Every structure is written in C-alpha cells, then in structure tokens.
Amino acid sequence: MKSIALPVVLALVASVTLAAHHSAIQFDFTKSTAITGVVKKFIAINPHMRLVLHVKDTKGERDIEFEGHSTNNMYRAGYRDNMIKVGDTITVYVAPLRDGSEGGYVTAALTASGTRFGARSRAELEQERLKAEGNK
Amino acid sequence: MEHRPRAASSVLAAASLLASVLLAATPALAQQPDFTGVWTTYNEPGQAPAGGRGGGPPLPLTDVAKQKVGAYRALVEPTGDTPGGYCLGTGMPGSMLGSGGYPMEIHQRPEQIMIVYEAHNEVRRVYLGNRIVPDADRLPGRNGHSSGRWEGNTLIVETTHLVEQVDQRYAHSDKARIVERYHLEKGAKGEDVLVAEMTMADPAFYTAPVTAVKKWARVPNGHLLPYECAEETWMKHLEELEKKAGEKPSTRR
Secondary structure (H helix, E strand, O other), X not given: OHHHHHHHHHHHHOXXXXXXXXXXXXXXXXXXXXXXXXXXXXXXXXXXEEEEEEEEEOXXXXXXXXXXXXXXXXXXXXXXXOOOOOOOEEEEXXXXXXXXXXXXXXXXXXXXXOOEEEOOOHHHHHHHHHHXXXXX | OOHHHHHHHHHHHHHHHHHHHHHHHOHHHHHOOOOOEEEEEOOOOOOOOOOOOOOOOOOOEXXXXXXXXXXXXXXXXXXXXXXHHHOOOXXXXXXXXXXXXXXXXXXXXXXXXXXXXXXXXXXXXEEEHHHOOOHHHOOOEOOOEEEEEEEOOEEEEEEEOEOOEOOOOOOEOOOOEEEEEEEEEEOOOOOEEEEEEEEEEOOOOEOOOEEEEEEEEEEOOOOOOOOOOOHHHHHHHHHHHHHHHHHHHHHHO
16 A cells, blocks of 8 residues: 555645645745754644654754644655654754744654655755756 | 256256346346445646645636635635644535545445545445435435435436535535546556546536546555544643643632
8 A cells, every 4th residue: 555655645745635734824835944853742643743842053942843744644654653752853844834933834754763754845846856857 | 866966957947047037137236346445546647636725717606605605715714724624524525526635445335335535534425225315314414415326337426415515615505416426447557546527516606517527546455544633622622721720729829
C-alpha cells in the first residue's frame, strides 16, 4: 500500500488536504522554513498534529507551538509511531504564519534518528522544478 | 446398486438444470463487478493533483442559493474555518468527490454496499433490492439516504433526504437529489480505476443540474486508518478543566 498510495498522498497533502481543515488561510504555503529545536510536546492527532519545540537561536530561547498534518496524512508520508519523542532534537519544515508571528504548519520533519517524513512543500517543489530546468 | 448411477445421473441433471435456470434468471448478478477494496484519488498521467476547496468553474446557482452561500462564505472566509476543522464530515456530494483527499473503502454485498471515507470516518450505506428503506422511514442527514441498483456493469446510486448544506463546493438544499454512476475502467498502468459520475438536481439551489466526475485508483491490499478527530477538542477541554481546577485556590482567597 505504501508504495502505491504514497506518491499520490504526498502530492495531495501539499494541496487538497491542507485546504480541507481549519484556518489554513493563516499559513503561507508558498513558503517553507526549517526550524530546529527540542521537542517539548508532540501529539499525533487529527485533524492536526500538535507540537511544541524549545528553540534557541539569535532571538533567544523560547517555546514555539506548531500545528501540522493529520496523523493519517503523516503516516502515509512516512511517519510511524514513536518517531518523535519528548526531548528529541528535530527539524520541522513549516509553512509560516502570514502575520509573521512564530509558529506555522508543519509539512515535514527530520527526526532525531535522521528519518525525514512528510510532504515537500510547494516552495520545495518549486525549487526542485527550477533546479531541474537549470540542469536541462 | 443398479439404480445408483441412474439416481446420481438424475440428481446431476436436475442440479445442472437448476443452475442454468438460476443463471438465466440473474444475468446481471453474474456480470456485476466487485468494487470491494481500498481506493485513493486517481490522477491521469501528467495531471496535477486535483482539489482545493471551492475551486472550479462557477456553478449555476439560483438567487436564493447565491445569497445563502454568499452569507456563509462571508462568515468563514476571514478565519478560513471549515466543517472538517471542527471534525464534521463533508457530506454528500463532497464525500463521494474526494473527502479531502483521503482514501475510501468499499464493502460490497448483493443487498448492501458500505462506503467508508477515511476522513472523519464518514460512512454511507447504499441499500439494494429488499434492503431499500421506504421513504417514510428515512431520516435526513449530511450524506442523505442512498439506494442502489445495477444497470449491467454500472452501479446507480440515488441519494435523497439530505439536509441543506452551504458549506461545501456543491452546496445544496434539502430537496437535492444526487445520482451517482460507478463503473470500472483501466488506468494508464493497467490498474483498476473506479469512475464515479455525479449528477445533482436541485431546483431550489441550481438553475440546471450540476455534474462532476471523480476517479479512484484501487490500492491493492490497502488499509484505511482510523480517524478520531475529537481528541484535540477533548484534550483542550481537559486542559481548561485543569486550568480552572488550578485556579480554584486563588479564587477562594
């Protein structure tokens, strides 16, 4: 099932299913930002996952709250149980909030063990397209 | 002993005759395709994934419908809120046209076909033959009430007893009548593709019937996932209760 459904779902999660749930309007899905932090809270849940990362960067230390794909979409994009645990250092790829505040919609993640799951964002797909065109 | 072969021969002949009669009496049954299985959105080769809320050409809405749909959209567009965000299933015809991009599962029996859409665990039961529920015993709902029949290899499903819905692409009144036609085709790679053609007639909301087509690709040995959706709401409620419980001592002071 995985090999057949995944390509379809990966494409879909970047478009249809995002639009299917609440307040997607507040996120800018044309952009993708990578944020690394330590997991303080993570719940794989429907309709949207909940994540709190403790982040340290030039702005200082603070907790940032995110939401993201449903458990079901993440599963079909490679997520499995216990891939993310409290205390793990992970990187999430998020569609940022339009109003510029911190947080965003997690479309993909790089786990502490180096496994990446999730969909490529529209921004990443566009970058790949431009790269492919440049290589022609 | 002598009679046994003759008796066996008679029984075989009778059985053969009975089988012939049964087959002759139910030719459609023998031809019916089996839609049982898990299905996901099928995209034609080179076609971008379909979807997006509210996309597509304008629909021939009546003035009444325009007013109702316009009022609804004005209400939710600033926030981007959707029924799904509040754990409410799409309802017909949104469920049969994709259900938010999630897969569906079909269980087919001669008298009843069960369609389970993964998103929000939406379930439709299509009754056939003697299982069809009389009109007076049907309750309205977002997915309405569906009855089916076969025309050769095509399953025809009629859905009525819908509630008015302005919160989906194909908004409709409670008088809407939806006819779906399902048949199997082969996809570009030889895979099974289930084609679902939808026609909705609703003079209260549309000046002409509206149509749409959805194609589903079979997922061999596929599994649907559970879709509990209210957990988040429950967790938030518990957090609120905990917060209030934590505030009690200070309130007493």
